[in-house]
Amino acid sequence: MSPTPPARRLRLHLPRRMFAQVLLMQVAIAAGVAVLATGLFLAPLSDQLDDQAMRRALSIAQTTAAQPQIAEDLTDTPATASGPVQREAERIRTATKAEYIVVMDRRGVRWSHPTPSEIGRLVSTDPGQALAGHDVMQIDSGTLGRTARGKVPLRDGDGKIVGAVSVGIAYDSVRARLLHAIPGLFAYAGGALAVGALAAWLISRRVQRQTRDLAFSDISALLAEREAMLHGIREGVVALDRGGRIRLLNDEARRLLGIGDEAVGRSLDEALGEGRTADVLAGRVTGTDLLTVRGQRVLVANRMPTDDGGAVATLRDRTELEQLGRELDSTRGLIDALRAQDHEHANRMHTVLGLLELEMYDDAVEFVGEVVGDHRATAEQVAEKIQDPLLAALLVGKATVAAERGVALSLADRTGLPDRLIDPRGLVTIVGNLVDNALDATAGTPHARVEVELQAEGRTATLRVRDTGPGIPEEQRELIFTEGWSTKQRPAHRERGIGLPLVRRLAERQGGSATVGEAAGGGAEFTVVLPEALAAADLEPALAVPSDPHAHTVAEEESR
Numbered sequence: 402m403s404p405t406p407p408a409r410r411l412r413l414h415l416p417r418r419m420f421a422q423v424l425l426m427q428v429a430i431a432a433g434v435a436v437l438a439t440g441l442f443l444a445p446l447s448d449q450l451d452d453q454a455m456r457r458a459l460s461i462a463q464t465t466a467a468q469p470q471i472a473e474d475l476t477d478t479p480a481t482a483s484g485p486v487q488r489e490a491e492r493i494r495t496a497t498k499a500e501y502i503v504v505m506d507r508r509g510v511r512w513s514h515p516t517p518s519e520i521g522r523l524v525s526t527d528p529g530q531a532l533a534g535h536d537v538m539q540i541d542s543g544t545l546g547r548t549a550r551g552k553v554p555l556r557d558g559d560g561k562i563v564g565a566v567s568v569g570i571a572y573d574s575v576r577a578r579l580l581h582a583i584p585g586l587f588a589y590a591g592g593a594l595a596v597g598a599l600a601a602w603l604i605s606r607r608v609q610r611q612t613r614d615l616a617f618s619d620i621s622a623l624l625a626e627r628e629a630m631l632h633g634i635r636e637g638v639v640a641l642d643r644g645g646r647i648r649l650l651n652d653e654a655r656r657l658l659g660i661g662d663e664a665v666g667r668s669l670d671e672a673l674g675e676g677r678t679a680d681v682l683a684g685r686v687t688g689t690d691l692l693t694v695r696g697q698r699v700l701v702a703n704r705m706p707t708d709d710g711g712a713v714a715t716l717r718d719r720t721e722l723e724q725l726g727r728e729l730d731s732t733r734g735l736i737d738a739l740r741a742q743d744h745e746h747a748n749r750m751h752t753v754l755g756l757l758e759l760e761m762y763d764d765a766v767e768f769v770g771e772v773v774g775d776h777r778a779t780a781e782q783v784a785e786k787i788q789d790p791l792l793a794a795l796l797v798g799k800a801t802v803a804a805e806r807g808v809a810l811s812l813a814d815r816t817g818l819p820d821r822l823i824d825p826r827g828l829v830t831i832v833g834n835l836v837d838n839a840l841d842a843t844a845g846t847p848h849a850r851v852e853v854e855l856q857a858e859g860r861t862a863t864l865r866v867r868d869t870g871p872g873i874p875e876e877q878r879e880l881i882f883t884e885g886w887s888t889k890q891r892p893a894h895r896e897r898g899i900g901l902p903l904v905r906r907l908a909e910r911q912g913g914s915a916t917v918g919e920a921a922g923g924g925a926e927f928t929v930v931l932p933e934a935l936a937a938a939d940l941e942p943a944l945a946v947p948s949d950p951h952a953h954t955v956a957e958e959e960s961r
Contacts, residue, residue: 427597427598427600427604428597428598431593431597431601432594432597434597435591435593435594436590451540451549454570454572455538455539455540455549455550455551456551457549457551458499458550458569458570459536459552460551461497461499461502461551461568462502462567462568463536463551463553464493465493465502466554466565469557471486471555471566472557472563472564473558474489475504475564476557476563480506480510480512482517482520484512487520490502490504490512490513491515494515499568499570500515500545500548500569500570501548501567501569502566502567502568503566503567503568504555504564505524505528505565505566505567506563507562507563507564508523509524509532510523511523511524515545516545524543524567525543526541526550528552531552531553531565531566531567532554532565534562535554536551536552537550537551537553538550538551540572543569545571546572547572548570548571549569549570550567550568550569550570551568552565552566552567552568553565553566634653635653636653636715636716636717637700637715637716637717638650638654638714638716639654639713639714639715640711640712640713641711641714645683646667646668647665647666647668647669647672648665648711649665650662650664650665654716657695657698657700657718658673658678658716659695659696660672660673669682669683670683677883678693678695678700678702681693681702681704681714682714684704684706684712689703690703692719694902698718700719701716702714702717752768753768756768780797782812783800786816786817786855787812787816787818788819788820789828790820791825791826791829792828792829792832795829795833796810796832796836799833799836799840803836806840806844807844807845808840808843808849808850808851809849809850810840810851810852810853811852812854812855813854813865815854816853816856817857818855818856818857818862819935821857822862822935822936823933823934823935823936824934827907827911828862828864828931828934830904830907831864831904831908831915832864832866834900834901834903835927836851836853836866838900838901839851839866839867839870839927842868842870842871842924842925843869843870843924848869849868849869850869851868852865852867852868853865854866854867857935859935860932860935860936860937861930861931861933861935862931862934863928863929863930863931864928864930864931865926865929866927867921867924867925867926868920868924868925869923869924870924870925871924872919872920872924873919873925878916878917878918882904882905901915908930908931911931911932911933912932912933913929913930913932913934915927915928915929
C-alpha cells in the first residue's frame with residue numbers, strides 16, 4: 402500500500418504586485434474600522450434607548466401624580482373598574498401610549514390598571530421606594546411583561562404621601578427602535594466603507610504609477626542591487642533632496658570628498674564648505690564634465706536633476722589622468738628639445754668638421770670650448786643660487802626648453818635658496834606650473850623673456866615669476882585661480898584650468914598665498930609666499946617633514 406499522502410495545508414496567497422497588496426490592506430482596514438465603529442455605536446445605543454424609555458415613563462408618572470384630583474379620588478372613592486381614578490389613568494395612558502398606568506394606595510393596592518380585573522389587587526413589584534418619597538426608574542417584569550418603568554409618590558394637597566403612580570413603557574417597542582436603527586446604521590457604515598474602498602483604490606493606483614507596478618520582492622531586490630552597485634562602482638555618487646541636503650553618499654564619494662556619514666542630512670555648504678566643489682554639486686555652476694579640486698584631487702563632476710526636485714551628482718577622479726597628461730606634455734617637450742638639440746648638434750659637428758678640414762685647429766678648439774662652456778655656465782649659475790637639487794634640475798631643464806622655444810629664462814640677481822626645503826616636491830610643482838604658464842604666454846613674442854626669483858628669509862620662501870607676455874587683465878586676476886577657467890584650447894588628453902588653482906591650494910595649505918599682478922616692464926608677475934617652506938637653520942634637511950606623496954600628483958598648465 403502506498404503511504405497516505407500528507408494533508409495539504411490551506412494557504413492564503415497575497416497578490417504579488419505592490420499596488421494590489423496596498424489596495425487589499427487598505428480595504429481590509431476600512432472594513433475593520435467600519436465594523437468596529439458600528440459595534441461601538443450599537444453598544445451604547447441600547448442603553449441610551451433604555452434610558453430614554455425609563456425617563457419617558459418617569460415623566461408620564463410625574464405628570465399623572467401632579468394632578469390633585471387623582472389624589473382626592475384615591476382617598477374618597479373605592480377601587481373599582483369604573484371609578485374616577487381608573488378613568489383618568491386610562492385617559493392619560495391612551496394619550497401617552499404607555500403600556501400601563503397604575504395608581505396604588507399606600508398598601509400597594511391597584512386603583513387603576515389596563516386589565517380591569519387587576520384593580521383592587523396588590524401590585525406585582527415592591528412599591529416601597531416610591532411610597533417612601535423617591536422617584537424610581539428601572540427595567541423590570543410584571544403582569545404585562547417586561548417594561549421600562551417609572552414610579553413616583555402620589556401626594557395630596559397637604560403634601561402627604563397617599564399612594565404612588567407607576568407607568569410602564571413596553572420593552573418590545575424599545576427593542577423595535579433599536580432594530581429599526583440598525584439598517585440605517587449599516588447603510589451609513591456601508592457608504593463609509595464604499596468611500597474608503599474608493600479612496601484606497603485611488604491611492605493604490607497612485608502607488609502603482611509611482612512604483613511602476615513592481616512587487617514588494619522586486620523593490621527589495623532593486624534596493625539590494627542599488628546598494629551593491631553604489632558601493633561597488635569606482636565613481637562617487639552624491640544624491641541630494643529638493644532642499645539641497647545630502648541624502649546618500651557611496652563609498653567612493655566619501656573617499657573623494659573626504660567626508661563621512663555625518664554629512665548626510667546636511668547642506669553641501671555645511672558638509673564641504675564654500676567653494677567650487679559645493680557650487681558644482683549644488684548646480685550653481687552648470688555644464689557637463691565640470692572640473693573641481695578637492696584636497697589634492699582633481700575631480701570631474703556631472704549633475705542630473707531628479708523628478709522629485711533633487712539631483713544626483715557623479716564624481717570621477719582625474720588626478721592620475723591629469724598626471725599622465727602632464728607627463729605626456731613633458732615627454733613631448735623633451736622630444737622636441739632633443740630633436741632641436743640633435744639638429745643644433747649636427748650643425749655644430751659640421752662646423753667643427755669644416756674647421757678641421759680647413760686645418761683651422763685653434764679655431765675648432767675655441768668653438769668647442771665656447772659651446773661646452775655656455776651650457777656648463779648655465780647649470781653652474783642655477784646650482785650656485787638654488788641649492789635644492791630637485792628645484793635646480795627643474796630650472797636647468799626648463800632653461801633648455803625655453804631656449805628652444807625662443808624664450809630667455811633667467812634667474813634674478815637676488816635669487817638665493819638654501820637646501821632646507823621641507824616640501825621640495827611641492828615647490829617643484831608650483832615653479833613648474835608658473836614657468837610653463839610664462840613660457841606659453843611669451844613664446845612667439847619679440848624679445849621674450851621669463852625671470853624667476855626665489856628668496857629665503859628665515860623659514861619663509863618667496864617665489865616670483867615674471868614674463869614679458871600680454872599680462873593678466875585686472876578683472877581676471879582672481880578668476881584665473883578658479884578651477885576649470887581657461888581661455889586656451891583644450892588638449893585632447895586632458896582638461897585646462899587646473900594648474901593655478903593647485904598652486905594656490907598648495908600655497909594655502911602651508912599658510913601662504915598666491916597672487917598675480919603686473920610686472921615692472923609689462924607682462925605678468927606671479928608671487929607665491931610660503932611662510933613655513935624652510936626648516937630651521939640648525940636642522941639637517943633629512944630631518945625635515947617628508948612631503949605628502951599624493952600632494953603633487955598634478956603639475957598642470959594654467960591658462961590665462
